[in-house]
Amino acid sequence: MPVVGGGRVMRTLIRGRKADRAAIPHDPAPSRLQYRLNRMWLSPFIRVALIRVLPVCLLIAALGVWGTRPAQIAIMTGWIVDVRASVEARPEFQIRQMSLTGASPVLANAIRERVGLEFPVSWFDLDPEVIRADLATLDAVADVAVSVELGGALRVVVTEREPAILWRRPGGLELLDADGYRVAYIDRRDGRADLPLITGRGGNAAVPEALRLFDAARPLGDRLIALKRQGERRWDMVLTDDQVIQLPETGARAAMERVLAMDGAMDLLARDISVVDLRNPLRPTVRMGPAAMEYLQMTRDFRQGLSVQ
Incomplete structure (x- = not known):
């Protein structure tokens, strides 16, 4: 039995408590914090982020800090320029x-002058799309x-416009x-005498119609000189x-074919007629030429003289 009183009793009590604690079995369950950390570690996303993404981000951040220094920027710029120059200078x-x-x-010749390149030239100094857009502005180029x-x-590779007609405008002749x-400008009519001629303001806007009229007027042959645009609305055929x-x-x-039919039936255009x-279309009229008018007037005067007698 312990003796009550003095320091021996206090030491005995402390030893008894320690012995009681040692007798309690250890609990193997993890703490709440350990449990949450373990659950997070079991997540594939968290594991990949910690093992792969985080080191890469740290490395990029370190390189970014290192690369923002002026001295390092100058070194990297010079290195890039040297590498680019060495690549561009390669024969291939x-x-x-x-x-x-x-x-x-x-x-x-016009295309070569427009491109204006002195060969050899580096592949990296050419922009084919810029060259194509520039060549497409040439009048004679339909596609390139x-x-x-x-x-x-x-x-x-060029698709060239084919000249089909001559247009005489106040500023000159155009193909x-x-x-x-x-397509191009031309100085003289006889430079392309094989092409039909149109004149007048707005004639270029009605070229398809003019070509159809020229095609239908083939029976006239060389008698047809030109088509003249009037008021940007209609055509006059000049013979x-x-x-x-x-x-x-x-x-x-249709009206022109009607004239050709009348000419074939009664030689209308072979007579002294200045205007048809x-x-x-419902009321076609003709204007006689000076000789025909003089003859008509003489006939009328003769008839009047006979009636007076």
Whole structure:
């Protein structure tokens, strides 16, 4: 039995408590914090983020801090310039010639002057789309394709506009294609005597109709000189011997075929007639020439003289 009183009793009590605690079995369950951390670690997303993403982010952040220094920026810029220059100078990236197809000699010279490249030139210094857009502005170019070939050539394939008609305007003569687009300027009519001629303001906007009229007027042959646009609304056919056929705004081809039928039946255009007015299809009229008017007046005077006698 312990003796009550003094320091021996206190030491005995403390030892007894320690012995009681040692007798309690250890609880293997984790704490709440350990449990939550363990659950987070079992998540694939958290595991990948900690093992792969986090180190990469730290490395990028370190490189970003290191690369923002002026000295490092200058070093990296010089390194990039040297690498680019060495790559551009390699033979496989050099363009040594231009291949041009689909263009006439005159247009080909104009294209070469417009491109204005001195070969060899680096592949990286060329922008085919910029060259294509620039060449497409040429009047004689209907379509163009520009590409760079691995063999060291700049390939240009051109679809050239074909001149179909001559348009005389106040500023001179222009070659137009079948749609009315300008192909080129020309100084003299006899430079393209094989093409039909149109005149007047707005003639370029009605080229398809003019070509249909020229096609229908083939029976006239060389007698047809030109088509003249009037008021940007209708056509006059100008023939030799100062004859004019005034066509209506609508149904011009049908009206012209009507004149050709009358000419075939009664030699209408072989007579001394200066104007055949078909602007009103329901009431065609003719204007006689000076000789015919003089003869008509003389006939009338003669008839009046006979009636007086």
